Amino acid sequence: MKAIQTVLHPSLPPGVAALLRTVPGLAIHDPTDDDGVAAALGAGGEVLVTHTWRADFLTPSLRWIAGTGAGFEQYPLEQLGERGVILTTAWGVHAGTVAEHAFALLLALTRGVGKAARAMTRNSWEHYLGEEVAGRKMAIVGLGRIGEAVALRAQNWEMSIAGIKRHPESYVGCVQDIRGTDRLRETCAWADILILTAPARADGSPLIGREELALLGAGWIVNVARGSVIDEAALIDALTNGALRGAGLDVTAKEPLPADSPLWSLPNVVITPHVGGGSPGYAPRWGAIFARNLAAFRDGGEWRNRLEMAG
């Protein structure tokens, strides 16, 4: 059996490259930068393992993009469809991890852990009054795998939970109060806590802007989705001049967050560097999906997490 020419993007989640090297039947190419990736794909690469994209990755030999991220807004779906290139994602692989991360950010705000950790750099014991999530209203904006994992973990925390979903009629899960996207503003007014787990809009426009933040009022917001989901200038304004109690951000409009961003020094903000989905458990779970899809690629059969594209 001919080896499958497999190109690994240099920035893969920890453990993924090591795992792929153990898979029989793959000829692994591991360039060190984007130019190298394009060159390897130009020289006959069939499978690309990546979570980023550049236009020149689309070569005549490319047949399958094995994505290591949950999203797909970075890929030229129409072109891929026209060329018959298969795209699979890591949808669901890190849902539980990101849900844990969302809680870590939320509780760092409500229990003052972000503030106390910064006081540690001054060896300083500074008493404060924390807050409770019990009795609060949590709105989960985006009930995909990640949003559902948040809702599941929130079940015994004495909160009221509502979820926003694009197609509420197709929802199956643990949230009783499901609302369509047309009820986003009403839900911002209702909620004390907003957890953002929705995909970025294709045009990059924010779901949560000035008006939604004003409706949320004295609440907390946690973003484990994409930076573009919030209007960042409006967020900074709500944190500085508005009623917003705090923001937990794993993602920002520009990443890495520029050193001169005012977000770094706001006391009611906790920032993590887009690590919400990272864990040692990621590679083996991703690998299980890859193994099934490799069988489909080689011998036919059912794909997992394959995007349907117009061809």
Added chain:
Amino acid sequence: MKAIQTVLHPSLPPGVAALLRTVPGLAIHDPTDDDGVAAALGAGGEVLVTHTWRADFLTPSLRWIAGTGAGFEQYPLEQLGERGVILTTAWGVHAGTVAEHAFALLLALTRGVGKAARAMTRNSWEHYLGEEVAGRKMAIVGLGRIGEAVALRAQNWEMSIAGIKRHPESYVGCVQDIRGTDRLRETCAWADILILTAPARADGSPLIGREELALLGAGWIVNVARGSVIDEAALIDALTNGALRGAGLDVTAKEPLPADSPLWSLPNVVITPHVGGGSPGYAPRWGAIFARNLAAFRDGGEWRNRLEMAG
């Protein structure tokens, strides 16, 4: 009806003093230091609202200590019993809050929030690989109201949960795997995550010492109980030279934690300044207990959270 001479210790939880001023039939005395408390009790104070104790608070007129903390290790129980002084505690009032705090500390360790918050003081986006609690074994040492609240919140987090209880035969709650205190070491060896919610021992000796930490190995430990529950020198050693992955501490052997403690600068430690039970919800919940007990004090009837003491 004669007003009840009520002395408020100056360091009460937020909102408690304000609430007491609204209760009819109390003559409130609010000295500004311990000497003033002793003087007010010496001058006929009948009720003391406090969470700390000094030997000279025990005067002939004292009849009821309305404690604002869950613990009671600070009070001279035998003497109080001999004199017929009633002691009530705030047992259960902040159980949910402390449970949220325990999760905040745990997730700050596993998801790297403590580290990232400190990197914020340098405006620095520093990528790292977080960990998951899913798939881990959590041992809750002490299944009182707080331990139970932790267990309840952990139900949908895909962890195996075990609880240690002094009297496992009397346990009613959501934990299936209940173990007696004789199985503490075995449980340290079993666990990945140790949540300490047990009361301090009367003699101040630690429950968790060098051997227990060695058995826990590459795990995480969270202490929302009392500083004396852990041997702090052994903890620092396990964090520095041992396998221990991290410690989340709301309490320390000496509080405030001295500025020269090595705990401040260990990257795998998150410290909060004994605020685990604090929240705006505390005062109204404590007030509901106080109101019932005030009726019992005045007119007879059933007490809540009253300690049984040998008389």
